[in-house]
Amino acid sequence: xxxxxxxxxxxxxxxxxxxxxxxxxxxxxxxxxxxxxxxxxxxxxxxxxxxxxxxxxxxxxxxxxxxxxxxxxxxxxxxxxxxxxxxxxxxxxxxxxxxxxxxxxxxxxxxxxxxxxxxxxxxxxxxxxxxxxxxxxxxxxxxxxxxxxxxxxxxxxxxxxxxxxxxxxxxxxxxxxxxxxxxxxxxxx
Amino acid sequence: xxxxxxxxxxxxxxxxxxxxxxxxxxxxxxxxxxxxxxxxxxxxxxxxxxxxxxxxxxxxxxxxxxxxxxxxxxxxxxxxxxxxxxxxxxxxxxxxxxxxxxxxxxxxxxxxxxxxxxxx
Numbered sequence: 254x255x256x257x258x259x260x261x262x263x264x265x266x267x268x269x270x271x272x273x274x275x276x277x278x279x280x281x282x283x284x285x286x287x288x289x290x291x292x293x294x295x296x297x298x299x300x301x302x303x304x305x306x307x308x309x310x311x312x313x314x315x316x317x318x319x320x321x322x323x324x325x326x327x328x329x330x331x332x333x334x335x336x337x338x339x340x341x342x343x344x345x346x347x348x349x350x351x352x353x354x355x356x357x358x359x360x361x362x363x364x365x366x367x368x369x370x371x372x373x374x375x376x377x378x379x380x381x382x383x384x385x386x387x388x389x390x391x392x393x394x395x396x397x398x399x400x401x402x403x404x405x406x407x408x409x410x411x412x413x414x415x416x417x418x419x420x421x422x423x424x425x426x427x428x429x430x431x432x433x434x435x436x437x438x439x440x441x442x
Numbered sequence: 443x444x445x446x447x448x449x450x451x452x453x454x455x456x457x458x459x460x461x462x463x464x465x466x467x468x469x470x471x472x473x474x475x476x477x478x479x480x481x482x483x484x485x486x487x488x489x490x491x492x493x494x495x496x497x498x499x500x501x502x503x504x505x506x507x508x509x510x511x512x513x514x515x516x517x518x519x520x521x522x523x524x525x526x527x528x529x530x531x532x533x534x535x536x537x538x539x540x541x542x543x544x545x546x547x548x549x550x551x552x553x554x555x556x557x558x559x560x561x562x
Contacts, residue, residue: 265505274508278515285519290530293523297531300550314468321464325457328498332453425498429491436483440471 273419277426280393284430287389291382291437304379306442307372312363313439316356317431323352324428327421330408334418339411346405346417349424353398360391383438390434393427456497463490 264271295301330345364384374384397420404420407413463486470482495501501509528535533544 264507266508270504274504274511278511281512281515282518285515286522289519289523290526293527293530298547298550300546310468314464317464318461321457321460324494324498325453328453422499425494428498429494432487432490432494436467436487440467440483441479442471 267415269415269419270422273422277422280426280430284386284389287382287386288433288437291386294378294382295437295441298378300377301379302442304372304377305438307367307370308383308439308442309363309366310439310442312359313435316359317435319352319356319359320428320431323349323356324425326352327424331418331421334408334414337411337414339408339414342414342417343405343409346401346408346420350398350401350405353394353401356394357391357398360387386434387438390427390430393430397424397427451497453497456493460490460493 295305326345326348330342330349333339333341333345372380374381401420401424404413404416408417467482467486467490470486471479473479495512501512533540533547
């Protein structure tokens with residue numbers, strides 16, 4: 254028996270989909286507040302430009318490439334699920350999990366390098382923002398990857414295929430957040 | 443994604459465009475021209491975000507109220523910015539000042555001038 258929440262459609266779209274959009278809008282306020290605070294302080298303090306000069310643009314660009322590519326595999330998984338091909342959808346989701354793992358591994362390497370160079374959470378307000386924003390985003394990447402593993406496992410058995418779209422929407426949002434974090438933390442120097 | 447249109451979206455092509463935009467956003471700021479940096483870094487970020495929302499999240503195929511929800515979130519972000527920016531971005535106003543911040547700004551300016559002088 255399918256759960257009632259996935260089949261009713263009082264709002265004109267499945268409840269699960271409505272819930273995911275609700276999460277996304279809540280996240281806009283969370284990340285939006287963080288990014289708006291960062292922009293305010295950055296514009297008000299010239300010293301932040303010097304601090305930002307120490308972030309590695311190429312690592313940031315590579316991770317942007319990884320996330321954009323993982324978004325592609327997520328939407329291709331959604332397309333496969335729409336066609337009723339659960340095994341194919343699961344394969345694409347596993348590729349997306351691979352992208353998430355790569356992203357986090359690169360971030361771990363990057364942070365290790367920066368901490369060894371003396372740039373820590375308490376070095377300055379810029380680095381506090383840097384670690385908070387990038388860290389909160391990385392937690393979202395990890396959470397998304399964990400959920401995706403469960404969705405992919407079910408999808409491979411042709412079960413609960415609608416969830417492929419739901420996790421996909423969340424994943425694309427995580428991608429969008431990084432699209433804005435990348436120029437703010439790595440490019441504007 | 444029930445609309446037939448979504449099945450005809452060439453996702454690989456969208457991804458290719460996103461990668462081209464990524465390359466431009468990295469190369470543009472290397473010219474070190476402020477206007478070019480703003481356009482290539484932040485303007486392109488907005489374009490990339492719109493492309494992902496429209497083509498990957500299929501925001502255009504969702505009921506209209508979903509777009510209104512998203513816009514409401516963005517408006518609240520702007521309200522937050524507008525409400526706090528006058529305090530955060532200034533060191534003094536009518537009847538108030540931030541002595542520590544003003545001192546830090548003076549010290550930073552002095553340090554920058556000193557560093558500049560050393561180079562000469």
